[in-house]
Amino acid sequence: MFLLRGTDVLLRAKTMQALANSSVAGSPVGPFQIVDTETGEVVDKYLYIPGNPKQYRFDAKEGKFSIHYDENNIEKLGSSLSFQPIAWRIFSDDILGQGLKIWAELFFIDEADCVSEILFHGYSVANLERLITPLVYNRIKLNEVVLTVNADKRENNKIQPKGIYYIASFTYKAADKAITQEMTDYVQIVNLYRRETLTETGKTQVAKNVFNPFVDLLPEPEPSELQEEAPEQTALA
Structure with missing residues (x-):
């Protein structure tokens, strides 16, 4: 399995949520979508x-x-x-x-x-x-x-x-x-x-x-790696 870098996922999630919050409540048109004036269909703007x-x-x-x-x-x-x-x-x-x-x-x-x-x-x-x-x-x-x-x-x-x-x-x-x-x-x-x-x-x-799957997709960490303890920190005077 692969996953996106955590910072990229968080940034995209926050951006999508902000765009969703800025749209009109109850509107069927999502971010970067438009309504076709001839058919009434909701389509991608880009x-x-x-x-x-x-x-x-x-x-x-x-x-x-x-x-x-x-x-x-x-x-x-x-x-x-x-x-x-x-x-x-x-x-x-x-x-x-x-x-x-x-x-x-x-x-x-x-x-x-x-x-x-x-x-x-x-x-x-x-x-x-x-x-x-x-x-x-x-x-x-x-x-x-x-x-x-x-x-x-x-x-x-x-x-x-x-x-x-x-x-x-x-x-x-x-x-x-x-x-x-x-x-x-x-x-x-x-x-x-x-x-x-x-x-x-x-x-x-x-x-x-630019999305690069060879860079932006990382192997899922092993459970043992997630359980490793953080190194001790030296207190500053």
């Missing part, structure tokens, strides 16, 4: 299949963004994408058949109210880290801003014919405080992760609000 978020991709060869539902259902977008992060992590791992790389994974709610995810690697990750540094020193959290990601063209003149590729550059603006608070509450009641990007061997540099 759509999310656990472990399988809506996938956005950045093509470093073409400098374009796209939405991948599957390999035969791809919606192409432009060379810029804006979103407000709700969870993120920077890590190194061998995933998606691409070998060992440093990755940045960001989760957000898109315009269609779908929980979404996008990955960056290489120089794009370095650019994101350069943006995060001044945010930290100005006491601004990444989930408090709206990121705009642009595809910047680069040339490799060391090969002939010269190679053309793109890296992601990041700018930001302050996000709406009410939306930020709602997103902060939402991430406390869901487990945000993409199943394909998690392994037992990945090394995380930084993570926020």
Whole structure:
């Protein structure tokens, strides 16, 4: 058997209780649910299949963004994408058949109210880290801003014919405080992760609000461990 870390369980339980207490007594609509105006059905406000978020991709060869539902259902977008992060992590791992790389994974709610995810690697990750540094020193959290990601063209003149590729550059603006608070509450009641990007061997540099079963799920302690006596404490004068 496995269990969540105690602090995570307690935090999520308190958050869910607070949200429940804030709702209208007797209302059939729970936290982060809405009533369909056409059918009267109570539905989730934000759509999310656990472990399988809506996938956005950045093509470093073409400098374009796209939405991948599957390999035969791809919606192409432009060379810029804006979103407000709700969870993120920077890590190194061998995933998606691409070998060992440093990755940045960001989760957000898109315009269609779908929980979404996008990955960056290489120089794009370095650019994101350069943006995060001044945010930290100005006491601004990444989930408090709206990121705009642009595809910047680069040339490799060391090969002939010269190679053309793109890296992601990041700018930001302050996000709406009410939306930020709602997103902060939402991430406390869901487990945000993409199943394909998690392994037992990945090394995380930084993570926020991302659920990782290899870290967040612990073996249930043996009864003997629970009965161990606490070490004696030395009294201070």
